[in-house]
Amino acid sequence: MIATAIDKYVIFLLLLGCQGSVSEQECVDVHLHNVGIVAADPAISESMRQQILQSVVNRQIAPAMIESCMKNKSREQIQCEMQSATLDELSLCRNQSSARG
Secondary structure (H helix, E strand, C coil): CHHHHHHHHHHHHHHHHHHHCCHHHHHHHHHHHHHHHHHCCCCCCCCHHHHHHHHHCCCCHHHHHHHHHHHHHHHHHHHHHHHCCCHHHHHHHHHHHHHHC
């Protein structure tokens, strides 16, 4: 009986701790999504678009961006960004996140 109560408590703490964490896959997905939004924006110059697209495959930049995402973004921000279709909507997600933090 005591072991069962302890097990439930440990599971509860683990779930509580994991609740707000963002996975590597979520960060990869949102990174690619955001790059697509930026690259598709007509206000972005062709040279800037090429730099953005190269950042996706750069073995030094992309992992750093994913790691930063995992450390700094909330699941709520990831969801907001994934629902964005334009650069303006994406900016709103980032501004809302900055206002809370």
